[in-house]
Amino acid sequence: MTDTTLGAYNIADLRDLARKRLPRGLFEFMDRGCEDEVSLRNNRSVFERIKLKPRVLNDVSKREQSITLFGHQQDMPVAIAPTGTPGIMWYEGELALARAAKQAGIPFTLATTTLTAMERIVDEVGGRLWFQLYMYADRALSRWIAERAKNAGYEALIITVDSPTFSNREYNLRNGFTIPMTYTPRNIADVLSHPRWMINVWLRYLVEGGLPLFENYPPEVKARVKAAPMGRAMKLNDALDWDDIREMRKLWPRTLMIKGVLNPADAAMAADCGVDGVIVSNHGGRVIDGAIAPIDALPLMLDAVGKRMTVIVDSGFRRGSDIVKAMALGAHAVLIGRATLYGVAAAGEPGGTRALAILREEIDRVMALIGCRSIAELNRALLALPAPLTIAASA
Ligand SMILES: Cc1cc2nc3c(=O)[nH]c(=O)nc-3n(C[C@H](O)[C@H](O)[C@H](O)COP(=O)(O)O)c2cc1C
Numbered sequence: 496m497t498d499t500t501l502g503a504y505n506i507a508d509l510r511d512l513a514r515k516r517l518p519r520g521l522f523e524f525m526d527r528g529c530e531d532e533v534s535l536r537n538n539r540s541v542f543e544r545i546k547l548k549p550r551v552l553n554d555v556s557k558r559e560q561s562i563t564l565f566g567h568q569q570d571m572p573v574a575i576a577p578t579g580t581p582g583i584m585w586y587e588g589e590l591a592l593a594r595a596a597k598q599a600g601i602p603f604t605l606a607t608t609t610l611t612a613m614e615r616i617v618d619e620v621g622g623r624l625w626f627q628l629y630m631y632a633d634r635a636l637s638r639w640i641a642e643r644a645k646n647a648g649y650e651a652l653i654i655t656v657d658s659p660t661f662s663n664r665e666y667n668l669r670n671g672f673t674i675p676m677t678y679t680p681r682n683i684a685d686v687l688s689h690p691r692w693m694i695n696v697w698l699r700y701l702v703e704g705g706l707p708l709f710e711n712y713p714p715e716v717k718a719r720v721k722a723a724p725m726g727r728a729m730k731l732n733d734a735l736d737w738d739d740i741r742e743m744r745k746l747w748p749r750t751l752m753i754k755g756v757l758n759p760a761d762a763a764m765a766a767d768c769g770v771d772g773v774i775v776s777n778h779g780g781r782v783i784d785g786a787i788a789p790i791d792a793l794p795l796m797l798d799a800v801g802k803r804m805t806v807i808v809d810s811g812f813r814r815g816s817d818i819v820k821a822m823a824l825g826a827h828a829v830l831i832g833r834a835t836l837y838g839v840a841a842a843g844e845p846g847g848t849r850a851l852a853i854l855r856e857e858i859d860r861v862m863a864l865i866g867c868r869s870i871a872e873l874n875r876a877l878l879a880l881p882a883p884l885t886i887a888a889s890a
Pocket residue numbers: 524525526538576577578579580606607608627655754776777778779780781809810811812830831832833834836
């Protein structure tokens with residue numbers, strides 16, 4: 496029988512496999528944070544400060560972890576977060592990750608800055624598909640992309656609002672890895688010393704039709720991954736305000752979420768604008784350093800809008816127990832970013848599938864150990880919370 500574990504027994508093992516396979520610059524782009532990486536570290540250490548208070552003797556012989564999200568039942572309490580790079584980590588990595596998500600019965604989010612056309616994901620994979628949008632300086636371009644996602648049949652649109660400007664990632668300057676990609680002696684040496692990635696990803700793209708394009712950009716700005724910057728039109732918009740969200744609400748008839756909200760006042764504004772869901776996120780520690788960990792912000796966010804809209808959380812989730820803690824705090828679902836990206840970078844679709852299988856098994860085991868049969872049975876009484884969360888949860 497084929498070994499589907501890939502020799503990886505937790506997400507950290509998949510990260511190790513990805514680190515060995517990818518050029519260093521690319522691995523750091525996926526793995527690291529920004530500036531002093533305080534947000535990145537805190538996103539993980541916060542989970543160590545939240546402890547479980549198990550209940551025993553509760554007959555946990557029948558367990559399931561399904562939830563209902565935006566009216567759809569799904570098999571796990573997670574969805575795949577938008578990430579711009581699966582297609583650089585693995586040949587056609589976006590298709591691989593979408594297939595892994597479909598097989599696990601969870602939504603997959605395609606990011607704007609990906610290499611696979613959104614229509615191909617619909618035609619070749621299907622399943623529950625969400626699309627993530629950045630709002631660009633030229634608003635017409637963002638509207639064009641949203642219309643296209645609507646016509647392609649995407650179930651939900653996620654507008655990422657935490658990036659009014661580019662973040663400060665000094666390691667990318669040092670290791671020479673930037674998007675659009677450039678050839679420098681350093682990154683050429685980096686690629687040559689990782690032949691599996693060079694042959695199976697880069698050369699394969701070259702053989703199959705040339706370097707890939709950012710397929711979800713409008714035709715007038717579409718460029719290859721190794722091209723000059725796309726110009727002013729595609730610069731991130733630092734003049735966005737809530738009127739832009741109201742405009743998008745009129746344009747997008749299905750589920751609309753905004754991603755990158757950490758302040759309850761903004762969650763309340765989003766609800767007032769008719770947005771269906773907020774994603775409590777610090778972008779995995781990649782855009783602002785020293786930001787509150789989303790899981791720390793979660794109780795106040797739920798108190799502010801939890802009854803009016805869907806509240807999803809991400810950043811730092813690597814273990815099933817992390818997901819159980821978020822669901823016990825009251826989150827409606829969790830987005831998974833790097834955990835599945837490590838899997839795809841390590842082994843394509845089987846790697847993404849393995850990451851989700853690890854999380855599913857870990858959630859199931861923790862639920863049994865704390866005496867819960869379903870996600871609905873999780874609650875704050877099962878948690879010992881550090882002081883700020885205790886205050887937030889009882890506020
Ligand atoms: C390599 C990488 C690329 C990402 N690209 C995007 C993106 O294009 N749009 C977006 O909204 N978020 C993006 N994110 C952030 C994720 O959607 C998510 O918020 C984050 O990864 C969650 O943290 P985690 O990786 O610790 O799970 C990216 C994250 C990573 C690691």
